[in-house]
Amino acid sequence: MTNIDATNTDVQTAQPQPTSVHARIGAALTGAAIPADLLDLDARDPLAHKREEFTLPGGVVYLDGNSLGALPRAVPERLQRVAAQEWGDALIRSWGAGAAEGRDWMNLPDRVAAKIAPLIGALPHEVAVTDSTGVNTFKVLAAALKLAPAGRRVILTDAENFPTDLYIAQGLLDLLGGGYELRRVNPDALGEHLTADVAALLLTEVDYRTGRRLDMAAVTAQARAAGVLTVWDLAHSAGAFPVDLRGAGADFAVGCGYKFLNGGPGAPSFLFVSERHLGAMNAAPVAISGWMGHADPFEMDRAFTPAPGARRFVPGTPMVLSLSALDSALDVFEGVDLHALRAKSLSLTDTFIRLMEPLCARFPLTLVTPQEHVRRGSQVSYRHPQAREVMADLIGGGVIGDYRTPDILRFGFTPLYHSHADVARAVAGVQAALEARA
Ligand SMILES: Cc1ncc(COP(=O)(O)O)c(C=O)c1O
Ligand SMILES: Nc1ccccc1C(=O)C[C@H](N)C(=O)O
Structure with a gap:
């Protein structure tokens, strides 16, 4: 239920009189008094049982699931099975073996896509899982430019x-050459920028630094009314709260597998x-058309015919090991009410803001x-003139958040594995870090 209970006693016993900043922070975490109202919220938390589905180290409060999600307990066993049996024993046969039961490697990207689809308000055939977020951004932007009328050659984006x-x-745009332009603007004043030369609007729903969330439905409607295609970066959205791409009428989107989807380092x-x-x-064909996005790869046709759905965006051989980890990680979302997930995320971030x-x-x-709920993702950030040093102290002491340039302390909350008690411990750690420095 909490991150640190059982295993953090060594910090206390080894350092009864904390002497270093790290030890003081560690002692603050361990010794933090958890207010009764927070214990009560945790006792009534409908997602509390999900914590057991993750492996987290003792002695830390991990507030960086928006950079690298924690390890779901089932993943190592799955990876072991894929390596030993599917690769080691079955070898090349695994590409096609078990297709009827949904175990073949060839269709693994599509099965993972089908698990992500309900988290982002999409149909399974509208989602592809492959490559890095940046490469997928390239592919969907290229597709958007191809769909846009010839006179529209601007990509509008958030300056930050x-x-x-x-x-x-x-x-x-450099590759495309003449007439194409990237226009960087303030996303809070989009109206005046949705002009007749704009082809696509590329926005990140939740800002990685401030945690500010845009109103996807309103912005998408505004863009559509102006004839502009939307490309949403859901890196800090997917798996953190319900996203409704179809409801918003979005055209394209991309997002990371290793943040709130917990697919592991470098997940597709x-x-x-x-x-x-x-x-x-x-x-x-899409900009990077490979044979794995062909309607029938093993026909080895010399001409490209796209697969019927988003699978056409999977250019090459599926990354079976990392896809398997992500596939297993996504099972954590089974039975999770995404509205309860959002409610808990807001409760955690509200609590953190209040205690801070x-x-x-x-x-x-x-x-x-x-502070406004509709404008907040699942992280809380503060400016501090010595943010870099403060975060280094915090990480050393067991409160793992992030420093982001130039002066941001960032704390990410994952409602699947955080409790309100974790929030109180983290704040006790922050207090110890700041007092030590003062
Ligand atoms: C908003 C956003 N987009 C894209 C990325 C980068 O994704 P990738 O490294 O998978 O290309 C990140 C984080 O790494 C991110 O925060
Ligand atoms: N992929 C990474 C690899 C190494 C270290 C961090 C990342 C991140 O994802 C950072 C994240 N995009 C962020 O918003 O801070």
Whole structure:
């Protein structure tokens, strides 16, 4: 139920009189008094049992599932089976063996896509799982530009978007040459920028630094009314709260497999293409068309015929090991009510913000995450002039969050494995870190 209970006593016994900053933080975590109202919230938490489905180290509160999700307990066994049996024993036969029972490697990307689809409000054939998020961003942006009328050659994006989104978009436009432009604007003032030369709008729903969430439905409607195709980066959304791409009328999306989907380091990314575009896209191959996205790869046809759905975006041989880990990790979401997930995420971040308030009064901490629920993802961030050093202290002491340039302390909350008691412990750790530094 909590991250650190059973195994953190060594910190206390070894350091009865904390002497270093790390030990002081560790002792604060272990000794934190958990307020009764938080214990009560945890006792009534409908997702509390999910914590048992993860392996987390003792002595830490892990607040970085928005960078690398924790390890689901079932994954190592699955990887062992894939390596020893499917690879070691069955060898090449595994590509096709067990197709009827859904165990063949060839269709593994599609089975994983079908598990991600309900988390993002998509149909299974609208989702593909392959490559990195950046590469998928390239492919869907290229598809969007191909669908847009010839006069529309601008990709509009958030000036402060995650760097890879900016780099990838610029790289694609450089390749296309004359007349194409990446226009970086403030996403809170989009209206004036949705002009007749804009082909696509590339936005990240939840900002990686501030945790600010955009109104996907409203922005998508605004873009559609202006004839602009939308490409949503769901890196910090998928698996953190329900996403409704179809409900919003989104055109394309991408997202990471290793953050809130817990697929492990380097897990394949997903992409979404609305089924209303699949027909129009049949006429031309996607930008990176490989044989695994062909309608019939082993026909070895010299001409490319796209697979019927989003599978056409899987260019090459499926990454079986990492796909298997992600496939197993996604089983954690079975039976999870995504609205309960969102409610718990908000309760955790609300609690964190409330418990941090006295520290904001005492130390140079400034909350940068919106307080308004509809504008918040599943993380809380503060500015601090020594954010880099403070986070290094925190990580050393067992509160694992992130430092982000230039001055951001970032704390990610994963409602599947965090409790409100974890929140109280984390704040006790932050308090110890700031007091030690002061
Ligand atoms: C918003 C966002 N987009 C894209 C990425 C990068 O994804 P990848 O490294 O899989 O290309 C990240 C994090 O790494 C991210 O936070
Ligand atoms: N893929 C990584 C590899 C190494 C270290 C961090 C990452 C992240 O994902 C960072 C994340 N995008 C972030 O918003 O901070």
